[in-house]
Amino acid sequence: MxxxxxxxxxxxxxxxxxxxxxxxxxxxxxxxxxxxxxxxxxxxxxxxxxxxxxxxxxxxxxxxxxxxxxxxxxxxxxxxxxxxxxxxxxxxxxxxxxxxxxxxxxxxxxxxxxxxxxxxxxxxxxxxxxxxxxxxxxxxxxxxxxxxxxxxxxxxxxxxxxxxxxxxxxxxxxxxxxxxxxxxxxxxxxxxxxxxxxxxxxxxxxxxxxxxxxxxxxxxxxxxxxxxxxxxGVSPSPEVGAHDALGLRPVMTLAASVALVKRVPAGHGVSYGHHYVTAEETTLGLIPLGYADGIPRHASGRGPVLVGGEWRRVAGRVAMDQFVVDLGGQSVPEGAQALLFGPGDRGEPSAEDWAQAAGTIAYEIVTRIGTRVPRVYLNEEPTEPTESREFNEGGAAR
Missing domain, CATH: 3.20.20.10 (Alanine racemase)
Structure with missing residues (x-):
């Protein structure tokens, strides 16, 4: 995995x-x-x-x-x-x-x-x-x-x-x-x-x-x-057309390591306010990203994540540093990759999917990803800087 x-x-x-x-x-x-x-x-x-x-x-x-x-x-x-x-x-x-x-x-x-x-x-x-x-x-x-x-x-x-x-x-x-x-x-x-x-x-x-x-x-x-x-690689709006129909490819893929996987009984409340309660015994996965990282709190209960090859939704509220997904009967190891959005090559959601879940626009989804999330640069050309592949949000090398 x-x-x-x-x-x-x-x-x-x-x-x-x-x-x-x-x-x-x-x-x-x-x-x-x-x-x-x-x-x-x-x-x-x-x-x-x-x-x-x-x-x-x-x-x-x-x-x-x-x-x-x-x-x-x-x-x-x-x-x-x-x-x-x-x-x-x-x-x-x-x-x-x-x-x-x-x-x-x-x-x-x-x-x-x-x-x-x-x-x-x-x-x-x-x-x-x-x-x-x-x-x-x-x-x-x-x-x-x-x-x-x-x-x-x-x-x-x-x-x-x-x-x-x-x-x-x-x-x-x-x-x-x-x-x-x-x-x-x-x-x-x-x-x-x-x-x-x-x-x-x-x-x-x-x-x-x-x-x-x-x-x-x-x-x-x-x-x-x-x-x-x-x-x-993000469409300006659904009315203009989807990114692939416009010949564009999303540039950012947002991924996280699953921090914890655990079984919980039926009737177990999840995250602040218990807006999500498990319907039956199930497996929860903890994703270590939250609104301090730019994950929209308005997507609580709706934001899509690809974990273990399947789309899951945010279970309960997005917190400052983390949120939970209900994995149902599936179990994945700690450290498994959770894909929040990207170009879709692995079946992951798009930034537009998150925008719809949060009632906003895809511009906001990518722009708000914060400084705690390192940017890792892929496919640099020889004429582009190669001395460091991670930059902070202001563009300075880490």
């Missing part, structure tokens, strides 16, 4: 060959556009630095992060590809970003004021990308405020403090094919780009396509597509 190495309570295996294949498949979906590999949130829980390197090896030419700290960590790791970071707050490390050669998103006049001040201090221009709010209602400049932002950005270009490298936006409902907001946002983006370019902005790239738009909306590809969840 397959076992997780005894030194590891649990492990998240990250198949870099699958990630590279996914990047190539996504590039084929948008052959005329460059591809940005989005590695925010520790590459959706997969490990930012190893995944960034693998994506670049497969043909990505840009990287995307949410926070400037993530982008600066890529630079600290020696990665020199173009990096766009977009979630800035007042007082952010603008000067550090300028000196690191980052492309930095600007959604309003306050940000433009701060980045131009930092550029004067640094003595070099900042690379900025102006973000338009075309209907998502989060970050980005509203259409009514766009002329003012464009005028201010042109003035900053004239004085040499910024270079506008991109114009971009983000979809609200691209994971719901046919949603009326998709066409409305495309039209709004086209109008705002046209206005900016007629005013004198000459961007290197215009982009709005996220993973679902890359897969389903070729008219949205423009100069660059930003692929996040699809790069990790």
């Amino acid at each position: 397959s076992q997780t190495p005894p030194s590891l309570r649990a492990r998240a295996e990250i198949d870099l060959a699958a990630l590279r294949a996914n990047v190539r498949a996504l590039r084929a979906r948008a052959p005329q556009a460059a591809l940005m590999a989005v590695v925010k949130s520790d590459a959706y829980g997969h490990g930012m630095v190893p995944c960034a390197r693998a994506a670049l090896a497969a043909g990505a030419t840009w990287l995307g992060t949410a926070t400037p700290q993530e982008a600066l960590a890529l630079r600290a790791a020696g990665i020199q590809a173009r990096v766009l970071c977009w979630l800035w707050t007042p007082g952010g490390p603008w000067r550090e970003g300028i000196e690191a050669g980052l492309d930095m998103a600007v959604s309003g006049l306050w940000a433009l004021r701060e980045v131009t001040a930092a550029a004067r201090e640094a003595g070099q221009p900042a690379r900025i990308q102006l973000k338009a709010d075309t209907g998502l209602g989060r970050n980005g400049c509203q259409p009514a405020d766009w002329p003012g932002l464009i005028a201010a950005a042109l003035a900053a270009e004239s004085e040499g403090t910024v270079k506008v490298t991109g114009l971009w936006s983000h979809f609200a409902c691209a994971d719901e094919p046919g949603h009326p907001s998709i066409t409305a946002q495309l039209d709004a983006f086209g109008d705002m780009v046209t206005y900016a370019e007629k005013a004198g902005i000459a961007p290197e790239v215009r982009h709005i396509a996220n993973s679902p738009a890359t897969l389903t909306l070729p008219e949205s590809h423009f100069d660059l597509v930003r692929t996040g969840i699809a790069m990790y």
Whole structure:
């Protein structure tokens, strides 16, 4: 029976060959556009630095992060590809970003004021990308405020403090094919780009396509597509299609060693609150993962696990460090492998199965796997780092 190495309570295996294949498949979906590999949130829980390197090896030419700290960590790791970071707050490390050669998103006049001040201090221009709010209602400049932002950005270009490298936006409902907001946002983006370019902005790239738009909306590809969840082999939504139908392979496999196997009588309560009580004498298996590791408590009583070649469900509540499965009449040895999710080669559940059990989305399932679970990297290429095959959640070598 397959076992997780005894030194590891649990492990998240990250198949870099699958990630590279996914990047190539996504590039084929948008052959005329460059591809940005989005590695925010520790590459959706997969490990930012190893995944960034693998994506670049497969043909990505840009990287995307949410926070400037993530982008600066890529630079600290020696990665020199173009990096766009977009979630800035007042007082952010603008000067550090300028000196690191980052492309930095600007959604309003306050940000433009701060980045131009930092550029004067640094003595070099900042690379900025102006973000338009075309209907998502989060970050980005509203259409009514766009002329003012464009005028201010042109003035900053004239004085040499910024270079506008991109114009971009983000979809609200691209994971719901046919949603009326998709066409409305495309039209709004086209109008705002046209206005900016007629005013004198000459961007290197215009982009709005996220993973679902890359897969389903070729008219949205423009100069660059930003692929996040699809790069990790997870479908953006059931409506877009299952991962295998999209030509994608899940990159993460989450496994644990069964910590204890024991017989209990009928009527035995299991885990906090006794929400599960055994119907008859049975065998329980203890899985040493819990919500502190990112296992969703909302999947209590429903989360699927492959143990001993059969799917089992979480019995009772998921606790902080562990949960229980009812093995019925089956017995497995301690140390036997429990597969929570993966690509399905061994019949294991998928991240989407866990998402359905928890009432959430597969993005959350993979991203929330915590720092106590080591990432073990498989199928590294010679051009990728080989000095260590385990990284912590921030991407630094253990």
